[in-house]
Amino acid sequence: VTAEKAGFDHFMLKEIYEQPKAYRETMLGRIAEDGQSVNLSKEIEMSDDYVKSISKIHIVACGTAYHAGLVGKTVIESLARIPVETDVASEYRYRSPIITPDTLVIVVSQSGETADTLAAMREAQRNGARVLAVTNVVGSSVAREANDVLVTWAGPEIAVASTKAYSSQLIAFYLLGLHLARVRGTQTTEQMTEIIHALTALPEQVESILEQAAVLKQVAESMSHHQSLFFIGRGVDYAVAQEGSLKLKEISYIHSEAYAAGELKHGTLALIEDGIPVIALISQEDLYEKTLSNIKEVKARGAHVLAVTNQGFEAEVAKSVDEVFSIPKTLPVLTPALSVVPLQLISYYASLALGHDVDKPRNLAKSVTVE
Ligand code: G6P
Numbered sequence: 001v002t003a004e005k006a007g008f009d010h011f012m013l014k015e016i017y018e019q020p021k022a023y024r025e026t027m028l029g030r031i032a033e034d035g036q037s038v039n040l041s042k043e044i045e046m047s048d049d050y051v052k053s054i055s056k057i058h059i060v061a062c063g064t065a066y067h068a069g070l071v072g073k074t075v076i077e078s079l080a081r082i083p084v085e086t087d088v089a090s091e092y093r094y095r096s097p098i099i100t101p102d103t104l105v106i107v108v109s110q111s112g113e114t115a116d117t118l119a120a121m122r123e124a125q126r127n128g129a130r131v132l133a134v135t136n137v138v139g140s141s142v143a144r145e146a147n148d149v150l151v152t153w154a155g156p157e158i159a160v161a162s163t164k165a166y167s168s169q170l171i172a173f174y175l176l177g178l179h180l181a182r183v184r185g186t187q188t189t190e191q192m193t194e195i196i197h198a199l200t201a202l203p204e205q206v207e208s209i210l211e212q213a214a215v216l217k218q219v220a221e222s223m224s225h226h227q228s229l230f231f232i233g234r235g236v237d238y239a240v241a242q243e244g245s246l247k248l249k250e251i252s253y254i255h256s257e258a259y260a261a262g263e264l265k266h267g268t269l270a271l272i273e274d275g276i277p278v279i280a281l282i283s284q285e286d287l288y289e290k291t292l293s294n295i296k297e298v299k300a301r302g303a304h305v306l307a308v309t310n311q312g313f314e315a316e317v318a319k320s321v322d323e324v325f326s327i328p329k330t331l332p333v334l335t336p337a338l339s340v341v342p343l344q345l346i347s348y349y350a351s352l353a354l355g356h357d358v359d360k361p362r363n364l365a366k367s368v369t370v371e
Pocket of ligand 1: 062063064065108109110111112113114117160161162364365366367368
């Protein structure tokens with residue numbers, strides 16, 4: 001068993017450290033050699049005419065894969081300008097979603113076996129949608145039944161709490177967004193080249209975050225004494241906040257909530273009291289001032305704030321918070337692939353500090369094949 005963990009204490013930690021490799025493998029062979037475009041036509045069969053005809057996209061998934069779908073919505077809308085709705089599968093399948101022949105349904109599933117996701121996908125196909133599956137398991141049920149499959153090459157994921165599968169799903173969305181953008185002509189070659197350049201820099205940037213794990217261990221240990229904490233952010237930072245909060249709940253059993261930073265004042269601010277930890281994601285330039293003012297609001301009510309920010313904002317943000325963790329500079333749409341990593345490590349070390357079974361949390365299963 002020790003050998004399988006390759007010297008790591010837990011599968012989760014091993015899988016967190018495998019992310020640079022998972023990113024590289026998921027990108028491999030999918031980016032044109034000149035670094036100017038992404039073409040997935042060798043793998044996905046949808047014609048360029050079909051891609052041009054898509055009028056809306058539904059992303060459907062459960063758990064962590066749903067959180068990847070929340071980022072996927074922003075990615076596709078900003079790169080390809082197609083309207084996207086993201087739903088949890090157990091809601092989608094029962095709400096008579098409006099599906100037309102030009103609706104593309106994207107299901108996201110690490111295992112490709114989640115019962116609700118599979119049922120939602122079948123329901124969509126019955127209603128005439130084309131389904132593209134983003135999955136980590138080549139021969140899975142979802143992969144077999146979908147019209148198109150985009151595989152995340154994260155390799156087997158053993159820990160119940162998903163890490164490298166989630167972040168590889170983000171990479172799949174970037175590639176898909178670039179593919180759709182090329183066919184639909186929504187990004188210039190210069191823009192696509194810039195995004196691809198930043199995309200291929202992510203694996204090394206994740207490595208540099210992993211080198212700072214010791215700092216995050218300390219943060220996690222002090223947070224582990226609290227009964228409750230909050231994650232806040234705007235835009236894709238809010239999507240990552242939701243994943244960070246889920247991860248922490250799953251393995252540390254500490255209660256936490258993720259909030260859209262601007263929504264705090266409509267209720268949740270009442271829960272902020274002296275010493276309560278708040279993890280604030282602040283990586284988006286156009287939302288920077290707004291999020292900073294939310295950080296100041298929770299600080300003023302006694303919160304202990306850890307900011308996860310960009311190298312560029314670090315010095316300024318530091319003036320308003322208790323602790324800062326910086327991620328390397330990248331494009332705004334790509335920050336989730338970096339900012340999720342410190343949150344994964346915080347969850348891991350919090351669970352470890354509390355003596356829980358990190359890889360096999362109580363009440364949870366790796367793949368939920370019953371409804
Ligand atoms: C379970 C796992 C989660 C996972 C979810 C969806 O709840 O514990 O980690 O995100 O299922 O799984 P899938 O295989 O469809 O991505």
